[in-house]
């Protein structure tokens with residue numbers, strides 16, 4: 001049996017970064033990845049990178065709004081080809097980053113535990129057992145497939161992964177779920193020229209955001225032609241031969257509706273992926289949502305085994321997986337002072353057009369906690385840069401603690417929000433008063449300079 005200093009199951013963000021770091025320190029590392037289409041993990045192959053490549057291309061597509069559907073479809077086909085090129089290049093680079101390192105062996109096969117120190121790898125034509133005292137699980141998440149009649153083997157039903165493999169632009173796209181994936185794909189496909197309907201089961205759109213922000217988001221996306229149906233319970237998706245017939249119930253009005261679609265995207269959440277890992281053999285326990293249970297230092301219920309990224313539940317972002325690597329690095333080689341709690345608050349961006357970004361609490365949260373706050377708002381139309389961009393939709397909003405002058409939270413909905421939020425996050429992390437950003441000298445004309453106005 002081959003022995004390694006470390007075994008990593010799953011080629012995710014944290015795992016691949018850890019592999020390279022350990023190898024540099026002289027450790028021998030086995031990286032196990034089940035698919036040769038997934039070297040580098042979800043983000044570069046089927047997640048952040050391909051979707052954001054399409055977000056970027058979709059921006060140009062909006063210039064074709066008066067063109068024929070066929071012309072739009074041709075532009076979309078080219079955008080998919082560009083996306084393929086980007087992911088292919090990154091996948092190859094990610095593979096070689098590890099495989100070319102003499103201390104790292106990449107196994108293309110499915111990993112499963114035999115015991116707490118032994119992992120079996122099932123490859124195409126071979127099964128091997130590997131041994132290590134340090135094992136890291138980085139197997140990511142999978143799309144939740146809801147129990148809806150007619151979904152199974154229905155050629156019109158897609159996940160975020162499979163829809164991006166299709167080169168034909170759907171004329172009518174129905175998206176089930178109005179979360180991150182649902183909204184980003186709605187924005188992308190509406191920009192490319194599809195007619196998009198989003199069916200969200202919850203009675204409100206983006207319920208975690210303040211209602212004034214949610215209204216602005218809805219308004220901006222509706223301007224693109226997207227139709228939202230909230231409180232929608234999808235009952236069946238039937239293959240009618242050349243289309244899908246989507247039947248849903250408006251649970252608020254208690255009325256049944258039916259829609260025709262060329263494609264139906266399931267954007268109904270992602271859950272930790274542990275299928276086939278045989279965690280029982282290692283003594284690694286999962287919670288009732290299927291996430292691997294970890295402590296603040298990412299140790300599982302079998303302390304020599306750790307979990308990284310989406311598979312441990314909680315926030316599902318690439319930068320969280322990367323930060324998990326930092327926690328482990330500090331635990332193994334540093335002062336052991338990092339843990340999962342010290343990275344809060346964490347910002348996020350939904351890459352719709354324009355993007356929505358947030359850090360910390362919002363007004364609703366502050367009111368529920370009876371906090372003494374100052375709220376400042378700025379319609380994006382008041383920022384000089386948006387006149388240049390020709391994009392005046394949006395609202396920036398910040399919540400400040402009246403007593404301490406610290407920023408408690410900030411939501412930015414407008415052009416370049418996903419960049420500007422990092423500035424606010426930095427100020428919050430550095431424990432700066434809001435006046436620091438208010439009086440800072442920014443370049444002009446930039447979106448960052450909106451902080452002068454927003455915070456004044």
Ligand SMILES: Cc1cc2nc3c(=O)[nH]c(=O)nc-3n(C[C@H](O)[C@H](O)[C@H](O)COP(=O)(O)OP(=O)(O)OC[C@H]3O[C@@H](n4cnc5c(N)ncnc54)[C@H](O)[C@@H]3O)c2cc1C
Nearest residue numbers: 010012013034041042043047111140309310316317318321
């Ligand atoms: C459509 C979409 C868009 C997204 N956009 C963003 C975004 O813009 N920004 C952002 O921060 N996040 C985004 N995310 C989330 C982000 O992609 C994930 O949070 C992140 O990639 C998770 O990384 P990870 O390290 O947990 O593992 P992953 O990158 O998911 O890697 C897990 C790997 O393990 C492999 N694997 C699974 N089981 C086994 C096994 N038994 N043996 C061997 N290999 C196995 C899988 O094939 C996979 O390659 C997006 C996700 C999706 C789906």
Ligand SMILES: NC(=O)c1ccc[n+]([C@@H]2O[C@H](COP(=O)([O-])OP(=O)(O)OC[C@H]3O[C@@H](n4cnc5c(N)ncnc54)[C@H](O)[C@@H]3O)[C@@H](O)[C@H]2O)c1
Nearest residue numbers: 146177178179180181182200201267268269270316349350
């Ligand atoms: N920009 C980003 O950072 C980004 C982009 C995409 C995905 N992601 C990550 O991927 C994860 C998964 O995204 P997601 O959008 O699939 O999940 P999500 O949890 O964000 O949203 C799922 C939505 O589907 C709705 N829903 C669930 N079942 C339904 C049903 N049967 N009918 C109608 N609606 C239903 C839910 O109410 C919810 O609004 C996110 O948690 C996020 O962390 C991040």
